[in-house]
Amino acid sequence: MNRRQFLQLGAAGLAWSALGGYAAEFADQKKRVGLIGTGWYGKADLLRLIQVAPVEVVSLCDVDKRMLSDAADIVASRQLSKKKPRTYGDYREMLKEKDMDVVLIATPDHWHALPMIAAVESGADIYVQKPISVDIVEGQAMLAAARKNQRVVQVGTQRRSTPHLIEARDAIIKDGRLGKIGLVEIYCYYRMRASDNPPDTAPPDYLDYEMWTGPAPLRPYNRLVHPRGWRAFMEYGNGIVGDMCVHMLDMTRWMLDLGWPRSVSSAGGIQIDKKSKANIADTQSAVFDFGDLQVVWQHRSWGDPPDPKYPWGATFYGDKGTLKASVMGYDFIPRGEGKPVHKDVTYDFEQYPEDRTEKDLERHVAPAIRGHMKNLLACIADRSKPVADIEQGYISTTSCILANLSMKLGRSLTWDGPNNQIVGDQEASRLLRRPYRSPWVHPEPV
Numbered sequence: 001m002n003r004r005q006f007l008q009l010g011a012a013g014l015a016w017s018a019l020g021g022y023a024a025e026f027a028d029q030k031k032r033v034g035l036i037g038t039g040w041y042g043k044a045d046l047l048r049l050i051q052v053a054p055v056e057v058v059s060l061c062d063v064d065k066r067m068l069s070d071a072a073d074i075v076a077s078r079q080l081s082k083k084k085p086r087t088y089g090d091y092r093e094m095l096k097e098k099d100m101d102v103v104l105i106a107t108p109d110h111w112h113a114l115p116m117i118a119a120v121e122s123g124a125d126i127y128v129q130k131p132i133s134v135d136i137v138e139g140q141a142m143l144a145a146a147r148k149n150q151r152v153v154q155v156g157t158q159r160r161s162t163p164h165l166i167e168a169r170d171a172i173i174k175d176g177r178l179g180k181i182g183l184v185e186i187y188c189y190y191r192m193r194a195s196d197n198p199p200d201t202a203p204p205d206y207l208d209y210e211m212w213t214g215p216a217p218l219r220p221y222n223r224l225v226h227p228r229g230w231r232a233f234m235e236y237g238n239g240i241v242g243d244m245c246v247h248m249l250d251m252t253r254w255m256l257d258l259g260w261p262r263s264v265s266s267a268g269g270i271q272i273d274k275k276s277k278a279n280i281a282d283t284q285s286a287v288f289d290f291g292d293l294q295v296v297w298q299h300r301s302w303g304d305p306p307d308p309k310y311p312w313g314a315t316f317y318g319d320k321g322t323l324k325a326s327v328m329g330y331d332f333i334p335r336g337e338g339k340p341v342h343k344d345v346t347y348d349f350e351q352y353p354e355d356r357t358e359k360d361l362e363r364h365v366a367p368a369i370r371g372h373m374k375n376l377l378a379c380i381a382d383r384s385k386p387v388a389d390i391e392q393g394y395i396s397t398t399s400c401i402l403a404n405l406s407m408k409l410g411r412s413l414t415w416d417g418p419n420n421q422i423v424g425d426q427e428a429s430r431l432l433r434r435p436y437r438s439p440w441v442h443p444e445p446v
Contacts, residue, residue: 022051022052022053022054025378026052026053026054026374026377026378027053027054028054029053029054029055029377029380029381030053030054030055030056031053031055031056031101031102031377031380032055032056032058032099032100032101032102033046033049033055033056033057033058033059033100033101033102033103033104034057034058034059034060034061034085034094034095034100034102034103034104034119034124035057035059035060035061035071035103035104035105035106036061036062036091036094036103036104036105036106036107036111036115036119037061037062037104037105037106037107037108037111037129038060038061038062038064038067038068038070038071038106039062039064039067039106039227039228040227040228040360041106041129041156042062042071042104042106042107043071043074043360044358044360044361044362044365044366044369045104045106045127045129045156045369045373046075046104047074047075047078047354047358047361048366048369048370048373049102049104049127049373050075050078050079051352051354051370052370052373052374052377053373053377054080055079055102056079056080056081056083057075057079057085058085058086058097058099058100059085059086059087059088059094059097059100060072060075060085060086060087060088061087061088061089061090061091061094062087062089063089063207063208063209063211063212064206064207064208064212064226064227065089065206065207066206067227068087068089069087072084072085072087078354089208089211090211091115091118091119092118095115095118095119095122095124098122098123100119100122100124101124101125101380102124102125102126102127102376102380103115103119103122103124103125103126103127104126104127104128105119105126105127105128105129106129106156107129108212108230108231108236108237109129109131109133109134109231109236109237109238109242110134110214110215110216110235110236110237111214111215112128112129112131112132112133112134112138112142113132113133113134113138113139113141113142113443114214114215114440114443116128116132116142116145116153117141117142117145117443120145120146120149120151120153121145121149123149123151124151125151125152125153125376125380126146126151126152126153126154126390127153127154127156127372127373127376128142128153128154128155128156128390128393129155129156130155130156130157130246130247130250130393130396130397131237131238131242131243131246131393131396131397131400131401132155132390132393132394132397133394133397133401134236134237134238134242134401134434135401135431135432135433135434136398136401136402136420136432136433137432137433137442137443137444137445138433138442138443139393139394139397139398140394140420140445141443141444141445141446142390142394142443143390143391143394143445144445144446145443145446146390148446150383152376152379152380152383152384152385152386153386153389153390153393154372154375154376154379154386154387154388154389155388155389155390155392155393156372156388157246157247157250157251157388157392157393157396158365158368158369158371158372158388159247159248159250159251159254159327159368160250160251160254160372160387160388161368161369161371161372161374161375161387161388162327162345162365162367162368162371163346163367163368163371164329164330164343164344164345164346165251165255165325165330167330167343168255168323168325168330168332168343169254169255171341172321172323172330172332172341173255173256173316173323176320177318177320177321177332177334178316178317178318178319178320178321178322178323178332179318179319179320179321180318180319180320181256181293181316181317181318182293182317182318182319183293183294183296183317184252184256184293184294184295184296184314184315184316184317185295185296185297185298185314185315185317186245186248186249186252186295186296186297186298186313186314186315187248187297187298187299187305187310187312187313187314187315188240188244188245188248188299188311188312189299189300189301189303189304189305189306189311189312190244190301190311190312191301191302192231192240192243192244192301193232193240193273193276193278193280193282193301194224194229194232194276194277194278195273195276195278196224196276196277197275197276197277198222198223198224198277199222200220200221200222201221201222201223202221203221207226209221209226212226213437214437214440215436215437215440215442216235216236216437217235217437218437219233219235222277224277224278231243231280232276232277232278232279232280233278233279233280234279234280237280238400238401238404239280239281239284239404240280240281240284240299240301241266241281241284241286241297241299241400241403241404242397242400242401242404244299244312245286245297245299245400245403246396246397246400248297248312248313248314249288249295249297249396249399249400250388250392250393250396251314251325252295252314252316253392253395253396254387254392255316255325256293258290258293258295259290259395259417260395260399260415260417261288261289261290261295261399261402261415262289262290262291262414262415263289263412263413263414263415264286264287264288264289264399264402264403264406264412264413264415265286265287265289265403265406265411265412265413266284266285266286266287266297266403266404266406266407267284267285267286267406267407267410268281268283268284268285268407269281269282269283269284269407270282270283271283272302273301273302281299281407282300282301282302283299283300283301283302284297284298284299284403284407285297285298286298286403286406286407288399288403297403307324309324309328309331310324310326311326312326312327313325313326313327314326319335320334320335321333321334321335321338322335327345327364327365327368328344328345328364329342329343329344329345330342330343331343345364345367346367347363347364347366347367348366348367348370352366352370372387372388375387375388395417398415399415402415402422405428405431408431409425409427409428409431411425413425413428
């Protein structure tokens with residue numbers, strides 16, 4: 001190695017060090033990356049990917065011009081090349097370039113299916129946020145497109161890559177310290193539902209509201225909807241079950257190696273906050289029946305949590321002990337003799353100091369997102385299925401959608417997983433797909 005090479009490598013090393021240092025196995029993965037949806041979690045996901053590999057972000061897409069411009073500036077300041085990505089207001093124009101190895105999708109839920117399918121058809125591997133879809137046929141079409149085009153697709157159910165939850169699964173559950181598990185309770189008691197009722201207005205001039213709405217019903221614009229407030233409306237997602245239950249149900253399925261539930265039943269509605277413009281349930285329970293195990297969900301966006309330390313999480317009940325698990329840590333409480341175990345979430349501030357100051361970042365989730373991105377890159381390299389493969393995302397998402405359909409219909413639904421259909425209920429089966437607003441066409445599984 002001559003002096004020039006040494007200095008070049010040294011400069012590169014300093015640049016990598018400034019970003020926290022790339023994992024050695026990804027140091028040569030100079031993937032070209034695009035992001036569709038540059039809001040809160042789009043930036044969180046993309047900037048974690050930049051932290052773990054020397055990717056080049058070449059394209060950003062968003063229907064909000066201000067959000068798009070801000071994201072382009074942030075990306076330019078954080079990636080090694082310091083280049084600003086190309087920017088687009090229409091994902092179809094971005095994908096026409098066909099020069100991206102990886103595409104991240106972090107739009108509102110009603111915009112997951114069409115961009116994801118188009119991106120895999122363009123030849124890209126994918127990171128798509130949860131839930132994968134707003135209806136079940138969308139999810140089927142996404143899974144079929146991924147398999148047909150032989151693309152690696154990671155879903156943003158990053159509990160599967162959360163370090164302390166991996167430890168809880170391996171050291172507590174798989175080690176048999178709970179004994180036989182007879183019940184799992186999953187829950188969310190966050191006050192996360194919009195509670196006010198502002199008037200409808202004209203959309204701001206920097207937002208293409210027609211494109212933002214896309215295949216969803218066209219509601220009058222309201223500031224509650226954008227940015228981030230769209231989760232309070234069923235037109236764009238599946239309520240708190242679709243947003244928060246999907247994480248904990250997916251985590252439980254992963255920890256216990258569960259496949260499809262045999263049946264799903266749910267009840268609830270708007271019980272307390274009837275004045276808000278929000279139309280998602282503020283109170284809901286659901287039972288996911290896996291045969292010899294029931295996973296029971298409950299959410300309330302009002303009142304206090306039963307355990308203030310675990311406002312969102314899962315409790316595994318075994319005949320030898322109990323495990324409480326959340327994004328913030330876990331507690332194992334043995335029955336009888338034995339020592340309790342407590343573990344808090346770990347932060348990587350020394351290695352990734354930018355996590356301390358990044359606006360709106362959920363700092364406790366950053367290590368999990370990095371782990372999820374590392375797993376995606378490793379699976380791209382050897383063309384294997386990632387830990388949150390699209391099929392796992394489809395199972396967890398569909399299960400949550402079935403809960404909402406059960407609540408709507410007022411009866412339990414039996415699901416035939418191998419054949420992807422509701423058993424013996426034609427009315428419910430007609431609800432497996434939502435109507436699409438013209439000119440958008442609902443995708444079909446091919």
